[in-house]
Amino acid sequence: MEGAEPLSILDQRVLASCADHREAFASADPFPHVVIDDFFAPEFAAALLDTFPAFERGNAVGDDGKVGGKSTLERVRALGPAYRRLDDAIQSPAFLRLIGQITGIDGLLYDPWYLGGGTHENRHGMSLDPHVDFNYHPSERWHRRLNLIVYLNQEWDAAWGGNLELFRDPHEDRRPTRSVVPRFNRCVIFETSERSWHAFDRIALPAGREDLTRRSVALYFYSHERPAEETAPRHTTYYVKRQLPEHLVEGHVLDGHDVTELTRLLQERDAHIRMLYAENTALRKAQDKGIGGHLLYLAKRAYVRFRR
Structure with missing residues (x-):
């Protein structure tokens, strides 16, 4: 079938459950999102993990200008056949239509530069504060509409941290509304807006396992237009520092x-x-x-x- 080949990177159950995913996305709290397990076809997900770049190959310079525990690589086509196939697929009309059907957003645009996206890897001790993302493409007049993240961690436990956190309002809320464990081949698609507050909690790996890292592929999608009521002046990524832990209340004795x-x-x-x-x-x-x-x-x- 014409246009179907790019979708062969996906597990066919994703296509069969498109209507269910659309309903889940539209009704999700605290903002539109959907979690889809077994997103890629098994052999394709394994190929992405097998050729995931070494930490040292990516950019590990943080927002403060210092080398840190996060490494990103935007030039995914340089990573070999699996990533070239991924790049070919996600820019295809068939893939963009499918993601549009799941999210209800028409006219999605692929970012050929992967600005801010690509492969992400985080080491022990890393966390990400609650934030809303930059709302326009850095070089084009495109509205940022969606984040699509697929995790590539074959071994991960919720107690180790690194869980994706979705907040209603981090200025007030000490805990996220939803927490998602970054397990292997789990995909999270969420709308990027002025209220799509997201983060991940501090990675605290058990003794002897500190060599593990939190790995993912992050894909961002845009559109030429956006509803007027959702449009805001151009801004960069806006971070909010976390609230104090819930147990720190009057009368608590510090340990x-x-x-x-x-x-x-x-x-x-x-x-x-x-x-x-x-x-x-x-x-x-x-x-x-x-x-x-x-x-x-x-x-x-x-x-x-x-x-x-």
């Missing part, structure tokens, strides 16, 4: 674990504040440079003197 956790949370918050100040300083320096910066300086100077 060593509590002190360690509080120290870590304060260190992370301080690092976040330092990063924001550094970004603000960099923006002001850029603003002050050149003719435009000089004209802005003169305008501010005139305004201040006029006010006196």
Whole structure:
């Protein structure tokens, strides 16, 4: 059948249950999403894992400009036949139509640059704070609409952390509305919007298993248009630091674990504040440079003197 070949990377049960997935996506809480187990055909999922890139091959520089415990690689076609087949499939009209049918979003666009996407790998100790993603493609006038993540961890336990967390409002909620264990060949598709708060909790592997890593393939999809009521001014990824653990209430006696956790949370918050100040300083320096910066300086100077 014409157009069906790209869908051969999927387990055929995904196609057969399309209507069920659409219903689950539309009715999900706290925002539209669906979890689909056994997403890829078994042999294809195994091939993706077998040729998953070494941590050192990806980019491990974080938002703070320092090398950390997360590695990403956007040039997936360089990873061999399985990833070239994946790339060919996800840009096909058949695949885009299928994802559109599941999510109810028409006119989905594939990102040939995988900006922010591709392969993701996280080591022991890593976590991801609640955030909403950047809402426009960095180089195109496209609205970001969907994240599609497939996990490639053959051995993973919920107690080890690294669970995808979906929040109603992380400014208020200490716990996520839903937590998803990143098990092998499990796919999560969720709408990206101004309320699609997501994160993953700290990876804490058991003694002797710290060599394991949390692996996934992240695919982002866009559209030319978006309903006006869902459209917001362009912004970058917006992070919120986590609330205090639920057990820290009046009358609780701190133990060593509590002190360690509080120290870590304060260190992370301080690092976040330092990063924001550094970004603000960099923006002001850029603003002050050149003719435009000089004209802005003169305008501010005139305004201040006029006010006196």
